[in-house]
Amino acid sequence: MSFISVNKLWKQYGDQVVLENLNLDVEQGEFCTLVGASGCGKSTFLKMLLGQETQTRGDLLLEGQTFPAEPDRNRGIVFQRYSVFPHLTVRQNVLMGLELEQRPLLGKLFGSARKEALEKVDDMLARVGLTPSANKWPHELSGGMQQRLAIAQSLIMRPRVLLLDEPFGALDPGIRKDMHELLLQLWQEIGITIFMVTHDLHEGFYLGTRLLVFDKVRNDPHDPNAYGATITYDLPIGQMDRSLLQDIDQSVTNTARHQAA
Numbered sequence: 698m699s700f701i702s703v704n705k706l707w708k709q710y711g712d713q714v715v716l717e718n719l720n721l722d723v724e725q726g727e728f729c730t731l732v733g734a735s736g737c738g739k740s741t742f743l744k745m746l747l748g749q750e751t752q753t754r755g756d757l758l759l760e761g762q763t764f765p766a767e768p769d770r771n772r773g774i775v776f777q778r779y780s781v782f783p784h785l786t787v788r789q790n791v792l793m794g795l796e797l798e799q800r801p802l803l804g805k806l807f808g809s810a811r812k813e814a815l816e817k818v819d820d821m822l823a824r825v826g827l828t829p830s831a832n833k834w835p836h837e838l839s840g841g842m843q844q845r846l847a848i849a850q851s852l853i854m855r856p857r858v859l860l861l862d863e864p865f866g867a868l869d870p871g872i873r874k875d876m877h878e879l880l881l882q883l884w885q886e887i888g889i890t891i892f893m894v895t896h897d898l899h900e901g902f903y904l905g906t907r908l909l910v911f912d913k914v915r916n917d918p919h920d921p922n923a924y925g926a927t928i929t930y931d932l933p934i935g936q937m938d939r940s941l942l943q944d945i946d947q948s949v950t951n952t953a954r955h956q957a958a
């Protein structure tokens with residue numbers, strides 16, 4: 698049995714078919730990168746993995762069981778735009794998840810429970826290089842630091858699956874590179890399963906162990922909503938040659954042009 702199984706999965710919004718017939722088996726610890734033309738349903742797929750959206754048809758299974766219909770601690774997500782709380786310091790931002798989990802009503806920990814939680818928080822801040830900024834407010838951080846905080850906030854909950862929706866899309870190239878190294882290091886240390894959407898095929902190729910290409914194989918010019926995207930390539934990275942990368946780039950660009958027409 699696979700860690701995550703996707704069987705004949707479809708997603709429709711009204712008359713619009715967004716995703717059609719997705720089939721996928723993912724093992725624990727895999728790092729899947731998702732690429733595809735804008736509007737091909739990559740974020741929608743992440744939302745289904747998160748439990749924020751439900752499929753129209755088909756199965757989405759976590760260890761053979763239907764995915765929980767609500768976001769829970771199994772899954773953490775980081776978006777392109779910073780999702781941290783502006784009124785909490787860096788340390789409080791990371792602590793909050795633990796407090797809400799252990800004291801859902803009060804949202805506060807005391808005594809030894811708080812001390813223990815703060816040790817975990819400080820360890821996580823050290824991992825993402827934010828120890829010197831622990832008492833700062835989010836607005837005092839750079840974009841890269843805010844994304845590191847968002848990642849720390851997700852990872853402190855020890856999710857089994859980390860979902861990343863273009864997490865580095867808004868960052869400068871130099872900072873992006875640093876974030877790549879940090880993410881690879883955390884992924885190796887923690888052994889978490891990652892799904893990451895990116896617009897940058899080369900980023901997807903560099904970071905993942907497996908590249909999933911979302912694309913439309915069917916197009917009706919008179920009814921652009923009639924068909925959805927599916928997974929057209931599912932490739933173990935490392936066994937791919939440059940010409941295949943160019944083919945994928947071309948195919949994704951063609952779909953983007955179709956959609957824009």
Ligand SMILES: Nc1ncnc2c1ncn2[C@@H]1O[C@H](COP(=O)(O)OP(=O)(O)OP(=O)(O)O)[C@@H](O)[C@H]1O
Nearest residue numbers: 710715733734735736737738739740741742894896
């Ligand atoms: N809640 C919703 N209600 C109706 N339509 C939606 C909803 N969410 C997404 N869509 C539509 O589903 C399609 C896929 O959107 P989605 O955001 O998943 O694409 P994407 O591949 O992630 O795009 P991008 O790369 O631009 O972020 C789009 O046409 C979008 O308008």
